[in-house]
Every structure is written in structure tokens, then in C-alpha cells.
Amino acid sequence: MICRRPLPLLFTLIPLILVAATAKEAAEEAPATTxxxxxxxxxxxxxxxxxxxxxxxxxxxxxxxxxxxxxxxxxxxxxxxxxxxxxxxxxxxxxxxxxxxxxxxxxxxxxxxxxxxxxxxxxxxxxxxxxxxxxxxxxxxxxxxxxSPSRDHLLEGSRIAQIVSESQSGKLRYDLDQEYTMSAVVA
Known part of the structure; x- marks a missing residue:
């Protein structure tokens, strides 16, 4: 007597194995989320x-x-x-x-x-x-x-250079202090 049940079971298992292998490969190749x-x-x-x-x-x-x-x-x-x-x-x-x-x-x-x-x-x-x-x-x-949020370092440097060129030496410290005091209050 020949038993025919194992053959349908085999046809059911092969597709399941292929689907599982494909899912594993897809998970390994998934793009990074961060x-x-x-x-x-x-x-x-x-x-x-x-x-x-x-x-x-x-x-x-x-x-x-x-x-x-x-x-x-x-x-x-x-x-x-x-x-x-x-x-x-x-x-x-x-x-x-x-x-x-x-x-x-x-x-x-x-x-x-x-x-x-x-x-x-x-x-x-x-x-x-x-x-x-x-x-x-x-x-x-x-x-x-x-x-920490920061300002553009190049612009900050050019602003200091502008103040220096426009200021008299005695007035320089006052202008710089005012500039940074105002930016600290606004920020």
C-alpha cells in the first residue's frame, strides 16, 4: 500500500520555507531608519x-x-x-x-x-x-x-571686525559690550 499524504505536506512546506527565507533577506537589506x-x-x-x-x-x-x-x-x-x-x-x-x-x-x-x-x-x-x-x-x-544652537562663526568674526573699524579705540570695549549684552537679552 502506498501512502500519498507526505507529498502534499512537502508541497505545503516548500513555499513556506521560501517565504521565510525571502522575508529574512528583506529584513537584512532593509534601509536604515535613522x-x-x-x-x-x-x-x-x-x-x-x-x-x-x-x-x-x-x-x-x-x-x-x-x-x-x-x-x-x-x-x-x-x-x-x-x-x-x-x-x-x-x-x-x-x-x-x-x-x-x-x-x-x-x-x-x-x-x-x-x-x-x-x-x-x-x-x-x-x-x-x-x-x-x-x-x-x-x-x-x-x-x-x-x-547647542550657535551663530555663524564667520559672521560673528566679521561683525567684530566691522565694529573695530568703525569704533575709536576708547569706544571699542563699550560697543562690544553693548553688542553682546543686547544679543544675550534678545536670545
Missing amino acids: VYEVLRQHGLPSGLFPKGVREFYLDEEGHFEVHLEEECTAKFETEVHYARNITCTVTYGQITAISGLSAQELFLWFPVRGIRVDIPSSGLIYFDVGVIYKQFSLSLFETPPDC
Whole structure:
């Protein structure tokens, strides 16, 4: 006597296995839902961008746009200024062609051109600020930092230069004090 029940059961199980395998692949290839997940998927720490990311875009070629609510400054070992819109190219372990990010060294602000993690186990991350690579501990960038609203540093510097050129030396301190007192009251 031939038993015919196992064959229909086999035809039922094969489609279920295929559906489960397809669902697993789709889940693994699902796009990142946050900018921080994008960073982690590319071997970078999630704290490179601050809290307050409004939206972001990433295409297949790695062109990456990050839009913040407003420009701001975060404090790591040094201050980092984030423009409202940041563009770059992201590949595994590095970000290149950055626009909208600058770091303070002493009293000067330098554009950050690139960020890279050579060997994650080294615990180091490097910032390319044009003339040198600044080395930081990866642990500084584990979580997205709080970011304080800031004014454009270049405009602030040019405003001081304008006050200096228009003021007499004895009147300079008074004008600067008035300027910052008024901006503190308005803010």
C-alpha cells in the first residue's frame, strides 16, 4: 500500500520555507531608519552627528545629506560646529568630501574634510582638518551629542571686525559690550 499524504505536506512546506527565507533577506537589506543606523552600518560610531537630525538622504553611490533643525556646536575634546545642512560621501569606515562641518583648534575654526576609522579595535578615529589629521578616542563618539544652537562663526568674526573699524579705540570695549549684552537679552 502506498501512502500519498507526505507529498502534499512537502508541497505545503516548500513555499513556506521560501517565504521565510525571502522575508529574512528583506529584513537584512532593509534601509536604515535613522542617521545613526547608517553610520553603524558603515562601521562608524553613531555619535558623529548630533541629536536633532531632522532628515537624511543616502543614495546607492554613498552620497549622504544630513539636515539638522538648526546649526549648532557640540563639545568633544574640541568644539565641533555643524551647519544646518551637511553633505558628504560615506563608505565603510570613512566619510569624505564633507561640507558643513568644522572643528575648533585653539581659536581657529577649520573645515573637517574627512573622518575615518582605520581599525575599529584600535579605538581611534581620525579627523582630516586640511593640514593635519586629528586623532580622537572612538569612545567620544559612541552616542549622539547634545548640540547647542550657535551663530555663524564667520559672521560673528566679521561683525567684530566691522565694529573695530568703525569704533575709536576708547569706544571699542563699550560697543562690544553693548553688542553682546543686547544679543544675550534678545536670545
